Amino acid sequence: MKLSLATRIFLGYAVVLVTFGAVSLFSVAELHRNQQEIRLISQGYQPLSQDAAALETFHTNQIKDTERLLDEESVETRRALIRLARVYYPPLMAQRMASAQAKAREVLTFAPSGEMPFVRELEARFGELEAQHASHGQKAEAVFTALSTESPNRQKVAELIAELRQMESTIGRELRVLRAALDNRIRERVDRVEERERGTGLAIIMLSLVAIIVGLGATLLSARTLRPVRTLIEGVSRIGRGDYSAQLGVQGEDEVAVLAREFDAMARSLQARESQLKAQAEALARAEQLAAVGRISAQVAHEVRNPLSSIGLNVEMLEDALAHATFSDPEEARETKDLLAAVTREVDRLTDVTEQYLRMARPPKPTLVAEDVTEVLGSLLDFSREELERAGVQVVRHFDPDTPLVMADEGQLRQVFLNLVRNSREAMPGGGRLTVTIRGIDKEVEVFVQDTGRGMPEPVRERIFEPFFSTKEGGTGLGLSVSQQILQAHGGSLSCLSSSGQGTTFVLRLPRA
Template sequence: MKLSLATRIFLGYALVLLTFGAVSLFSVAELHRNRLEIRLVSQGYLQLSQDAAALETFQTSQEKDTERVLEQNSVETRRALIRLASLYYAPQMAQRLEAARAKAREVLTFAPEGEVPFVMELDSRFAELARNSQAYGHAVEAVFTALASESPESQEVARATNELRQLESAIGRELRVLRATLTNRIRERVDGAEERERRTGLTIIALSIMAIGVGVGVTAWSARTLRPVRTLIEGVSRIGRGDYSAQLGVRGEDEVALLAREFDQMARSLQAREAQLKSQAEALMRAEQLAAVGRISAQIVHEVRNPLSSIGLNVELLQDAVDSAQFDSQDTATEARELLSAVTHEVDRLTDVTEQYLRMARPARPDLEPEDITAVLDGVLDFTREELVRAGVEVVRDFAPGTPRVLADQGQLRQVFLNLLRNSREAMPTGGRLTVATIPQEGDVEVTVRDTGNGMTEEVRRHLFEPFFTTKEGGTGLGLAVSQQILQAHGGSLSCQSIPGQGTTFVLRLPRA
């Protein structure tokens, strides 16, 4: 089960509260136990021990009184003292024993379960003392009876006296044992309480340290859990500054991780959108440049084309006149013909330049028909074979079998391929390898023209398709711009890949027929 971030943090701090609550409950429980122990000792065993000591003192005093009575020579005096003892001792002893038994029964109400048998044993001992006290009263009566006669029998008096002394000794011994038992029990409970208090203190310290450790651990875990929030804030700040390459890379399944992944996706989308806008801006800039070139070219063509035609016609007429004219020497005739040939060459070159400007200014709308792209490439390569061979260029045709037809204007497509082949030849002045390949794609056909020339830098490649940009001496910088314009009009594209020192590859894409 996946828990939310808030739930996990709540559970962590709930664990801390439970830990400290457990420590507190343990401390309260131990304090309550110690309070019961103190009450048991102070209000129970200690008072019972005091009662036992008072009974023992009372019994000792009675034994001494009995000795003094029996030492009296006067029978009348002994009778009176024994009578006084029977009227005083027995009721006092019974009253004190009853009070001690009541205290023992009271102790039973708050004594721990483990102490109940001991308290009940104390109660039974007090009951036994009460019975012995009653027997002692009867023994006192027996002695009184034996001494009451005018001539007491010495044997009867001795027997009654002996029985009285035995009962006194038994009661005294029982009281001493009872008091010693209570004293030992008090000592045991006090020692146990001290040991338990020491263990309780150590346990509370250990539990407190553990609770603090749990608290620190939960705090560290919470800080670690919330750390992606800081990363997210930094990423948002970078996006705000225009850096769309920010990627958080937060893992997990909580809300922050999901938000971070959505943020990464948004950053990628913004980066792609920015690249698209940049590409569109560049395309718009090129379109504006081409529009300006178009306006300028139309004006140039209008102003230059007709004079060039007239110059060309007049040069042809001059050539005819030179051919039929008489010269003083053959060198003069040859020089005149060379000058006219140079003028004709320059006029043709200017005518070609004006035609390029005219195509840039008024691009012809392509007449799209299903064309066999491999046949068009074969025709262009055959046409330029001699030129490429003279330049020392080896041509490799890597056409995929069953390359589908494309929608294209064959004439414009030949113009593009001728321009690319000429550029590749010029990029390999000392010869090299030219590879032309076709690669069928899902919705279009890809044509690659790869040379092994010197390649170009990234800066050059970035401006390669801009009008009037050229790295060749005497170049117009319109060939690749016109080629890209033609392919875009076909619904395709033209791009370039180049590495300095490793050659250049032009990639054309044309839609399938």
């Protein structure tokens, strides 16, 4: 299950709160248990131990008073001591016994379940002691009655005293055992409380450390979860500065990761749009430049073309006239004819230049029909075979027999291919190899024209399609520019791959029919 960013942060801090809550509840529970132990000791066992000690003290004093009574020779004194014993000890002992039993029953109301058997045992022992003390009172009363006479029966008194002393010994032993049991129980509970306090303190410290670690972990998890936000802010700042290459690369499925991926897509779109706008701006500037150059070229060609036609016509007329003229010196006649032939060649060259200018200024709209590019290029290579062989250029053809037809104007396409073949030949003045490759791809047909010439450095390669830029002596710099215009009008493209010393490859792309 994928959790949202807010849910993960909430769960992290919820775990922290639950951990600290558990520590607090544990502390409160242990404190409550310690309070129960302290109450059991202070309000239960301690008062019961005091009652047992008081009963033991009263019993010891009662035994001493009985021994004093037995040693007394005066009848009147014995009778006074007997009256004192009857009034003083029985109410005190009964009161203490009832108080101890009531305290034991009260302890049962708040004692832990584990202490219930011991408290009930205490209550039973106090009940037994009460019964034994009642029997002791009866025996003591019998002794008191026997000793109150003027001349007591010594044998009978001795028997009663023996029974009384045995009962006092039993009661005293029971009181000592009861008090020892209470004292031992108090020490055990105190030791247990101290041990529990030490364990509780250590446990609270450990649980607090665990809670702190959990809190730090939740904080680190939150910081790690929110870390992409800082990256996103930096990416937005870079976009604001115009750097559209910013890519965040945030992984995950939460909101921030989705937002980061959308941001990356937006940055790529902006970068592509920026490149497109830059290319369009360059193309617009180039188009404006070509348009300006075209208007100037058309004007110049128009102004030059008519005079060239007149000069050419007049030169032809002079040649006709010279054919019927006579010269006294044959050398002079030959020299005159050579001059007129030179003028004719220059006029033809200038006429060709003006024709190129006019083609660039007013390129004819292509008539697109389905053409077999392999047939067009093959026939052009056959036509140029003799020219290429004289230049020492070996032609290698790699034509895919399944090459699809293209939409093209055959005449303009031949003009482009002828220009590229002649450029390749001129780039290999000492001969070389010209490789022509044709293949079909997706929706286009690619044509590669590759030579093994000297190649071009990068600054030259970047400018070869500019009008009037040429590295050839006497070149017009219009051939590649016009060729690129023709292919763009066909819906295709013309590009160049070259480096110094590595030859040059022109890549043509034409849309499939």
